[in-house]
Amino acid sequence: MxxxxxxxxxxxxxxxxxxxxxxxxxxxxxxxxxxxxxxxxxxxxxxxxxxxxxxxxxxxxxxxxxxxxxxxxxxxxxxxxxxxxxxxxxxxxxxxxxxxxxxxxxxxxxxxxxxxxxxxxxxxxxxxxxxxxxxxxxxxxxxxxxxxxxxxxxxxxxxxxxxxxYRKAGNAGIVPKPTKACTQCGLCASRCPVGAIDKNNPAKVNRKACISCMRCVSVCPHQARKINGLLLAIVNMMLKKACSIxxxxxxxx
The missing domain is CATH 3.40.50.360 (Flavodoxin domain)
Structure with a gap:
């Protein structure tokens, strides 16, 4: 076994x-x-x-x-x-x-x-x-x-x-972007589960392929990949009632 x-x-x-x-x-x-x-x-x-x-x-x-x-x-x-x-x-x-x-x-x-x-x-x-x-x-x-x-x-x-x-599948549509701290090391591209990030230019993302899984954010050694602050604030507000307990x-x- x-x-x-x-x-x-x-x-x-x-x-x-x-x-x-x-x-x-x-x-x-x-x-x-x-x-x-x-x-x-x-x-x-x-x-x-x-x-x-x-x-x-x-x-x-x-x-x-x-x-x-x-x-x-x-x-x-x-x-x-x-x-x-x-x-x-x-x-x-x-x-x-x-x-x-x-x-x-x-x-x-x-x-x-x-x-x-x-x-x-x-x-x-x-x-x-x-x-x-x-x-x-x-x-x-x-x-x-x-x-x-x-x-x-x-x-x-x-x-x-x-x-x-099942309920209708949703699509978060939240695509992280690199900040000025990005060194173009390519780790985000190599670790992306769906290959949505261009290996030669990590700033380029296939938005249709991206599944908003946030792996690129979590693996970046320089914390150089983030989502839009306003969009994050909206997500936090939408989830507040359901997620606070x-x-x-x-x-x-």
Whole structure:
């Protein structure tokens, strides 16, 4: 049996949640980075006895289209899946149920689902520094319950919240731009999950390809990539009511 940690985590929050779960389930873990535009996912074909933690962020209550497409390249072959959606304290809406449909279509058997919170990738004031110690304690408890279920060979699929058809996919349309501090090192371009940044000129971005994941902002060693201040203020204001009250991690098992 192998444990696979399959994550789409442009800014790192989703991977932190996945790590908290996988570290409790085993030591020999194979990581699969769906955020890597150069990863050859066709080589990953799991076996029936394997376990996969498949984690994605919630983008406007949906699975990011890029993540969905890349997950569809991985063959489950009956492997047991723990699906995880991570959101910035607003709502995850149809993300989990859509992720369930995607992985089941590819041959995985969903045995548990987790919704967890991480710092909002755009409006950092919301869910700041999460997952925190309380989240990690809860996630550790979740992993223990999931492990107990697996040991009992209970591979039943829990009731997972969400709607079919899913809500209409949104598009943040927020494209970070370089500041004067940019040295044109090219790291943002090489790490962009969708190759939207020109490698020869990082100031040039394919706006249609950009998914507003904020990875270019998070990986820049010079903090030289930012979004428009006025636009950020509007986003903060729009999210204030929904994001100000702390939400907790949830387990469906």
């Amino acid at each position: 192998k444990i696979y940690e399959i994550t789409f985590s442009p800014t790192g929050g989703t991977k932190k949640v996945a790590d908290s779960l996988s570290n409790e389930l085993g030591r020999d873990i194979t990581g699969v980075d769906l955020s890597d535009n150069n990863e050859d996912l066709h080589e990953f074909s799991l076996k029936n006895e394997d376990i996969a933690i498949i984690a994605v962020p919630s983008y406007s209550g949906r699975v990011p289209a890029t993540a969905a497409e890349r997950i569809s390249r991985i063959q489950g072959n009956g492997a047991k899946a723990i699906i995880v959606c991570v959101y910035g304290n607003r709502a995850y809406e149809d993300t989990l149920v859509e992720l369930q449909d995607i992985v089941q279509k590819n041959g995985f058997l969903v045995v548990a689902a987790v919704a967890a919170i991480a710092e909002h990738s755009i409006a950092h004031k919301y869910a700041k520094d999460r997952p925190d110690k309380d989240d990690n304690r809860l996630l550790k408890e979740f992993a223990a319950k999931i492990n107990e279920k697996l040991k009992k060979k209970d591979f039943s699929t829990p009731e997972i919240p969400g709607n079919r058809p 702390r939400k907790e991690c949830e387990l469906y098992i």
